[in-house]
Amino acid sequence: MPAALKSKGTLTVAADASYAPNEFIASDGHTVIGMDADLMKAIATAMGLKIKVVNATFDSIIPGLASGKYDVGASSFTDTKEREKTVDFVDYLTAGESFYTKASGGTEISTIADLCGHTVAVERGTTEQADANTQSKKCKAAGKPAVTVLPFADQNGANLALVSGRAQLGFADSPPAEYQVKKSNGQFKLVGQSYASAPYGLAVPKNSGLAKPIQAAVLALMKDGQYKAILTHWGVQAGAIPASQVKINGAIS
């Protein structure tokens, strides 16, 4: 573990708390709770550190790690090759991407290829934003209408765009998409199949020496059952990975 962190004694963790059940704000209005927060608490305890989880906009977390503002980004980050250029990841879960729409009068699509000509609300800086932009280029190349991508600062903005009809579809990681549909009082429904399963990674500053100790802590939590218990508590146990998949920088795309 880096000496500076050991003497500081507190792990500062950033999460974008608009992504339930992985990270969201508790009913007290300011505490960040969720699967990532609980997992990071257990990891910090295993490392003998205290923890402070702070709320941040998603697209500011990686720059925040690079500038030393945060020690760990635990915010449903998909481990991608592009992001690995700036930060290191410890993979700890797997999740796909899902579309959701308004329950009544929503737009039906089955795969991302059907996105041409539609308006989709995403969170800024997410893999969904990148995927939707890539699909838009494919649509244009095929002579079809482009995808209108509305990137919001947080997931709440994207959901509001869906409620108000600014966007026809929401596009997020499967666990939060499913959770939001469940909590929407029948306003939203999932459309199409979850796809593009990819590893989630805990992000740490590049070459900070933090990846290895965090990896060891995740493996320890898997062994003593805490890992499974936390995932089950937040209903995301379907994304559990075996110990062999807890890689450092294991991006598949």
Added chain:
Amino acid sequence: MSTSELSEQRAGRPDEIEAVPVRHPGRWIASFVVVVIAASIVRSVITNPRFQWHTVGHYLFDPRILHGVRITIELTVLSMIIGILLGVLLAVMRLSPNPLISGSSWLYIWFFRGTPLLVQLLFWNFISALFPRIDLGIPFGPSFIHANANTLIPGFVAALLGFGLNEGAYMAEIVRAGMLSVGEGQTEAAQSLGMGRLAIMRLIVLPQAMRVIIPPTGNETISMLKNTSLVLVIASVFDLLFEASQIYSAQFNEIPLLIVVSIWYLALTSVLYVGQYFIERRYGRGFSRQQRVTMRARWLGSRGNPPVTDTG
């Protein structure tokens, strides 16, 4: 001839004055300190690699950034036009003797100054959550235009409504202050000539009020230029800051992109400064000779030269 002989020759007359300019050692010391501090700031900004000046240079004229600059200018100009027209209307209403007219103007100003601009912007953008369909027509009577709120009010229009209507409330107070600054004698004289209320406003009061209205309006315009960056929250208007955020959220180079954005806002603000100077000079005609100073004299300091006369 020695000095003593000279003074004897001039006996009875006071000595020639040996005028020595007052020394200002303090000024020299202060200037030195300022120059040293400025030089060290410039040096640290230029040499600190964390500013990533090469990235700044790479994106400064990126087509996406230039598109953002254009949208920012459009938003600022259109919002200010809406704001100024609305402001004049509201100010005239506010000064109306009819309590219903002045009361409704007061209510408008109270509402739009009393809620945050950001919140108003969100309301306009998500208006269809409140009114899914908008019908325009005779109140309680037939309507002529029925449209889906999102079609009628796309993101850009939502932004204009948010900025323009909010600005109208602030401009109303500025215009009202300007009107009140024109002496009552002016109105009375116009009335004695048989002019009506609106003619007095248009021909007598407003032209004279302009001198007081212009400087705060310039201030509002500069403020508006930067406030337009709030469209970030509605995610569909690609202004300068939003275009930059699109780039940095994919490339993780937040700081250099924010520097690019700052450079552009500073450049645009500088243009507004020049514009404000010329408009101020025009409406200050005949009021003060201080106004008749050229741009060059203002920048270089007038140094007590006689006022430069020009054709302004």
